[in-house]
Amino acid sequence: MCLAIPAKVVEINEGMGIIDMEGTRRKVSLLLQDDIKVGDYVMVHAGFVIQKVDEEVAKDTLNILKEIAEEVEKENSS
Secondary structure (H helix, E strand, C coil): CCCCEEEEEEEEECCEEEEEECCEEEEEECCCCCCCCCCCEEEEECCEEEEEECHHHHHHHHHHHHHHHHHHHHHHHC
16 A cells, blocks of 8 residues: 655755645755746645645645544553
């Protein structure tokens, strides 16, 4: 199973980008996408930007992932 995480591109430098995922920043490759700009929302998998997405889609996806994490945490603490 693959999981791509939505994030916002905050910096671009020589084919690499810095993304922000809810306050956590990571360096990622932009090799697979050639139209990414600072401010874009993207899906990231295994250190690569694999797709540009709408801001609303990114935020909705993050909310769903948070809800899942909260449910898993509840189950594990029971």
